[in-house]
Amino acid sequence: xxxxxxxxxxxxxxxxxxxxxxxxxxxxxxxxxxxxxxxxxxxxxxxxxxxxxxxxxxxxxxxxxxxxxxxxxxxxxxxxxxxxxxxxxxxxxxxxxxxxxxxxxxxxxxxxxxxxxxxxxxxxxxxxxxxxxxxxxxxxxxxxxxxxxxxxxxxxxxxxxxxxxxxxxxxxxxxxxxxxxxxxxxxxxxxxxxxxxxxxxxxxxxxxxxxxxxxxxxxxxxxxxxxxxxxxxxxxxxxxxxxxxxxxxxxxxxxxxxxxxxxxxxxxxxxxxx
Numbered sequence: 001x002x003x004x005x006x007x008x009x010x011x012x013x014x015x016x017x018x019x020x021x022x023x024x025x026x027x028x029x030x031x032x033x034x035x036x037x038x039x040x041x042x043x044x045x046x047x048x049x050x051x052x053x054x055x056x057x058x059x060x061x062x063x064x065x066x067x068x069x070x071x072x073x074x075x076x077x078x079x080x081x082x083x084x085x086x087x088x089x090x091x092x093x094x095x096x097x098x099x100x101x102x103x104x105x106x107x108x109x110x111x112x113x114x115x116x117x118x119x120x121x122x123x124x125x126x127x128x129x130x131x132x133x134x135x136x137x138x139x140x141x142x143x144x145x146x147x148x149x150x151x152x153x154x155x156x157x158x159x160x161x162x163x164x165x166x167x168x169x170x171x172x173x174x175x176x177x178x179x180x181x182x183x184x185x186x187x188x189x190x191x192x193x194x195x196x197x198x199x200x201x202x203x204x205x206x207x208x209x210x211x212x213x214x215x216x217x218x219x220x221x222x223x224x225x226x227x228x229x230x231x232x233x234x235x236x237x238x239x240x241x242x243x244x245x246x247x248x249x250x251x252x253x254x255x256x257x258x259x260x261x262x263x264x265x266x267x268x269x270x271x272x273x274x
Contacts (some may be wrong), residue, residue: 002145003032004068005060008047010103011075013039020128039072046077054081061093068144073126074102082110100124105167112265113178121162122262132258143262152253152261158212162186162263169200172207181210188217190256194229198236205240213247218255
């Protein structure tokens with residue numbers, strides 16, 4: 001039996017999403033989903049104030065009976081508690097798999113920097129609300145139960161990490177940022193103008209010198225600007241990769257959608273044995 005604890009380090013999880021996911025796996029004897037009550041708290045934008053969200057995360061992290069921590073949703077906020085969370089984690093946290101993406105990339109980065117368990121970029125509970133979201137949920141729970149069929153297909157024997165581009169840009173230069181030298185880095189983004197993508201890559205590419213290469217996930221829901229930018233998202237990535245001598249390695253099957261594939265940080269083969 002795999003026990004998965006669910007908490008919300010950023011925004012609140014809607015109860016109907018939790019119920020839909022809980023119902024989907026009801027009666028299974030190989031997995032137990034435990035939703036922390038904090039998932040449903042409300043404090044302005046957040047699922048409870050910083051102290052509440054931190055306490056819930058640490059309860060899940062330090063529970064010896066929990067095999068994995070699954071982040072309920074993204075939404076800004078996990079960066080506010082990440083450093084204190086790492087400081088409060090004990091030995092139990094080091095044996096866990098941590099699954100999420102988007103804003104929870106701050107936590108995945110910090111966990112990877114400190115080699116605390118196995119951070120994994122992949123679907124969250126709230127993705128059940130997306131079109132075909134049940135496929136994302138099945139992929140996530142399947143992975144946590146040992147099924148690697150949902151792992152991004154082009155991952156090879158090089159160390160890998162995946163991030164939302166804005167989250168990665170905010171991480172660069174902070175104490176949460178891991179050393180990604182020699183890694184293949186996958187990026188994705190949602191709801192940003194193309195000029196904003198260009199601006200983010202101006203910053204990010206400077207900090208990624210020395211990586212093994214960059215792969216481009218889906219850049220979705222691009223707002224229409226008052227004038228064309230003049231380059232596609234791939235052309236923008238190629239431009240900044242060339243400027244910083246970073247190998248551009250093509251597309252990646254990740255994004256803010258139900259097709260978002262799973263990317264373990266580090267070596268995928270090692271992660272599959274965790």
